[in-house]
Amino acid sequence: MAADAGTVRVDVWIWSVRLTKTRSAAASACRAGHVRVNGERVKPAHPLRPGDRVRVRNAGRERVVVVSRIIRKRVGAPVAVECYSDHSPPPPPREAVAPAGRRDRGAGRPTKRDRREMERLRGMDGGPRGGTS
Template identity: 40%
Template sequence: MDNKVRIDKWMWAVRIFKTRSMAAEACKKGKVTIGGVTIKPSREIKINDQIEVKVPPITRSYLVTAISSKRMGAKLAVDFVKDVTAQDQLDLLVATKVYGFEARDRGTGRPTKLDRRLIDKLKE
C-alpha cells in the first residue's frame, strides 16, 4: 500500500473508471469533486476523503477507505472504496432506466412504421 497517490490513479485502481486517462479527463472536465471543490487529476488523496463523481443523470459518492496505486480485481477493490451514494440518487437512476427507453425483445429487429406509431401513442 502507498501513503500518497494521485486521485486519477486511485479511481482507476479501484475500478471507478475503466482507464486512467478517463479518470484524468473526468477531473479536468470538473466531474470529480472533493468537499464540493473541483480537483485536478494530480490531487493526492487521503483516507476518509469523500469523492463525488458526476455520472449523468446522478452524482455518485465514494469514501476512500484505503489507498493503492495498483489496479486490482473487483473483489479486492471493495476493501479500498465504499459507495456512499445517497438513496435518492440511486432511485433516480432506477427511474431513468425504467422510463428512459422502450424495451424490445432481442432479435425482433427495428420497429416498423406501425410499431413506431403505437410506441409514440403509448408515450403520450
C-alpha cells in the same frame, strides 16, 4: 516534490478502484470538472488520503465514495470495493429509462402505402401514372 506515503493521485485512485475504465478517462474527468474531493473540483494530480469524500460523475451516473484504503495499482473488483465505502444515490429504476430503438407499430415514418393514402385524402392525387395530360 516527493509524495506523502499515505497519499495517491486522485486520477490513479479512481482508476485503480474501477470507478473509470481507463486512467486517461479518469484524468479527463478531473480536467472536465466531473471529480470532486471534499466538495472541491480537483486536478488529476490532487493528493488523495483515507477519509476523503470523492464524487465522480461518469457515464450519466454519479458515484459518491469515501476512501478507506489507498492503492496505486488496478485491482480486481472484489478487492476494489474494499478500498472505499459507497454512498452513491441509487440508480434510476429501469422503467424510468426509455428503451432506445423501440417504437409502437405504426408510429414514426409513414409507409409508402400510408403516404399514398394521405395524398389521396388531401386531393393531391396526380392522376394516372406515367403521363402529364
